[in-house]
Amino acid sequence: MSKTSQYSAASNGSSTEESESSRLELINLSKEFGQGSERVIAVDNINLSIHPGEFLTLLGPSGCGKTTTLRMIAGFERPSSGEILLDDQDMSKLTPDRRPMGMVFQSYALFPHMSVYENVAFGLKIKKLPAKQIEQEVGFVLATMSLQFLANRAPHQLSGGQQQRVALARAMVTRPKVLLFDEPLSNLDAKLRAQMRIEIRQLQQRLGITSIFVTHDQDEAMSISDRIVVMRNAQIEQVGAPAEIYLHPKGIFVADFVGRSNFLAVDKVHAKKKSGKVAIRVLGKDLEVEAHESALQASAPVLLIRPESIRVSKSKSEATTISGTDGRVLNVVFYGEHVEYSIETEKGNLVAVVSDPKYDEIVPIGQMAEFSFDQERAWLLPADA
């Protein structure tokens, strides 16, 4: 299919064109920098298959190898070993300009000596498309992104959000098979960031371009991705849909990285064959909870309870000692739509977020509180790692 027809298909607003989207595979991919004592393993033997049209996010703390992975895909870094296959075609011999990919940079990397229009047209001009067609396609993309009024501006005359849009338009206009994003939203303020997330996601879905998005912001990853790859120390820790990563993390690292967590040491553990659940005893109560497959083998499994799964009420039992589900409120912060507690319990401190608070049910600092949670909302996972 020619460029033009591909393009007009998109401009007709047709839905995701699965058939045209590309599959990207990373096979045993590794990257080392430096030698001897300065050797750094930036990416350690990762395997990943990105489905056609998928929006995949690489999430992880700074230095875990996200950028390096992305730059190997783009061709800016040469892998130390491993393969990168795009629709079964090996990319590793190709320089970046030969790879059918687009990239949005953290610094936007808009050409300062070109207008918005020229920036967006750059890739098409390089491809030597007829002038008429360039004009059409650039015009369309600018219109889609509400940038047409800025066409003649220089990049430095744009706001951060506008620059971001231009960078996106420039990457998309050439209809790349893969779109790469390296923390593109980190220079925007919170509000714009949330807005751009939605915009990027919608555009990506409409065009069906296979996309890889790098971020260290778990909210961003959750809200934008089909799947999240959590990375740690140059390796892949867990791959899964946002809900899976958040609710069923494979270990403490992932659980903690993607959200706030309470981890409870459990006293007694044994599997219930029939339900697939696990019977445990914690805080003097017997519970049946869902568990990660490796939790039972672990030497000391812990129970994950997200702060928002915990309910807090004034102590009915008039208890004065901290024990079981009775605790003392160490701190209360009122945010309007929710209240955040820090509660001292028999084994340590616990964070609870109670949403939709009722005026006279807020437990003040220093008072005893009773807390509880549904066993369906708890998740047993291995503590080691």
Add this chain to the structure above:
Amino acid sequence: MGFLNLQNSHREEKLNVIDVTVPRVVKKLRNPMRSSSKVRLDRVTRFVLWFTLALLAMLIIFPLGNILVTASRESGREVFAALFSSSVTQQIVKNTILLGVTVGLLGTSIGFLFAYAQTRLEFRGKRILHIISLVPLISPPFAFATAIIILFGRSGIITRDLLGLSPILYGFPGLVIVLTTSFFPVAYMNILGMMRSLDPSLDEAASILGASKFRVFVKVTLPMLIPGIASSFLLLFVESIADLANPLVIGGDFTVLSSRAYIAINGDYDVAAGAAYSVVLLIPGLLVFLLQRYWAQRRNIVSVTGKPSGRISPVESKSAKIALLAVPFTVSFLIVLVYITVIVGGFVKVLGVNNTLTMEHYSYVFSGIGNEAIFKTTLLALIATPLAGIFGMILAWLIVRKIRRGRQAMDFLGMLGIAVPGTVLGIGYAVTFNHTTKLGNFGIVPQLAGGGAIFGGALAIIMVYTIRSSPAGQRSGIAALQQIDPAIDEAASSLGASGVVTFRKITLPLIRGALLTGLMFAFARSMTTLSPIIFITTPDTPIMTSRILSEVDGGRFGNAFAFSSILIVLVLIALGVINLFVKGRPTLSLTTPID
């Protein structure tokens, strides 16, 4: 084991209720555009301001004004008329422009290749190449010209003895070679700074959009370097038309404005004509200075937003590398050769003719007037450099923090000392300070320069060194102060520090590095400058560079080489000493860009 409470640290701050209002106040204070310190000047500041203006008037405005007055006398007017009627005068102007343009083009190209090699190529000896390329910036005048004559002249060691050629070096070709090798480092530093500041992800963005390495360079990198390249060309143009030492030594019959002005004054004793020629020289100098500021402002556009990221992928093709490195390595080799010639030349009878070792040049140089010149030049430069530093800093402080209206004008006046060609400055000082300045019958400024001046004319020389060096202090001061958030000053004063204490304890330590580096090169410049000095030096206060000129003039190259070697050693010692004060390696940002 109890509860593990591992929360993300950045989330935790939400727990802290009390803090909410504090960041807001801080934010307001941090706004760098706010300038509460510029409300009405206090008495001390007003005094400093007037004192500074008076000094500027004395050091630069008055001498420049006097040139105009002098040039408007009859023989000066004749020079101006001759610009339009006399083919001889027109030829001089043409020569000057031809020289400026040629050196500008060649020097910028070479400087560009050096900068390209530093930023885009991986090769052995990169660091050495960088250091060698900076050497000409602190070289004494004549060192190049004389060494080149000895090596490549009609009876040159290389040209005649090795190759059997006898080229005519005197005149245009010699001047171009010497001036290009002397001045290309200015372009190099200028372009290097610019190339380093380019965001590598711009290159990456272009390449992932499908542009090959070559096209990335032509379409993205090069256009962004245009301001740097253009300003380098202009700087070299001005430097080379303003130069006096080399046209005198190697210019031959190729007369340019600066050498014509010198001849008018020292040969024809026609001060008005000399002043007139120097006015003609002044115009392009000032124009370029203003243009240069314009380019510097445009330069800011290059760095748009966000963190630069990515990295430059170096050129890997072997043949391309060899082609790109050929010129830088040849030029570096030439520089090394020149230095070897200068040093060896001081220790042999007549280099290339009679190569017996001798100490006679050094014993000549270290005796009598030579000795005195070494001592006095160093002393005067040592006095002037800190003065220039303080003066430049005060100017910077006034410009950045104190005055609101007229800061552009103030900055311009402060920079005039370097914007004005040395020849022009020297003539200005000569016509101004070679006699007592009178208001009516009342002498207000005593004779500072020339025979019979107070302190043997030393004062005028210190003044010249100071006004030529203070722009370096001013530039680094402005750059540093602009980076220091006024809130830091305010934080200090809110803790009870007075204005002076704040400056001494907070501001000064913060900018010390930049200032010392700037001054280090200002000192080197003072020690090696000739063109302004030659018009005001007296036998009472001999200056090394002008001694070197007379040795070269008399054909005593050995003495000149010995002098030059000593000058080099002195400059190196000074650099080393100042280096001790600045932690770590000296930041070699010599071309404090004029912005």
